[in-house]
Amino acid sequence: MRTFIFIGAVALLAAVPAHAQTLVDPTKVAPEYREAAEKRRAEQLRQRECARQADLEKVLPRDRTAFLNHCLETMAAQQ
Template sequence: MKLTALAIFVSLFSAVILQTAPAQKLVDPDKVAPEFREAAAKRRSEQMKIMDCNKKAEEAKVLPRDRASHVQHCLDGQ
């Protein structure tokens, strides 16, 4: 009986943790040390391209299973 209650608790706890996981934030080159600003600007540019391709995939109503290949194809075209 205790094992079942523990299993339910762990399942619910892990579901809550996974749902509240934060998304990756956009890099702000101004908040990075001066020697890393160029790399941060490049990373932000990559992030913006990925966000744009994800938006296009949402608008095209691409299925979740096909989204990675759709986004990769979009990135290759840019």
């Protein structure tokens, strides 16, 4: 029994916590990739804004994907 507890404790301590993806910083990217980094950052900001709206409107998890897709399409159409 002690062996199982020891193995479980080691497994929990060895697990690396997952972190959210950070925003791309175009100034820290090589010059030839800067334009792509700027586009990626703009996309990340749009995704975060839609996720924030979903949180504010308290969208259910089962409806969240559809809400986010609709929000992103709406933002793309406005531009």
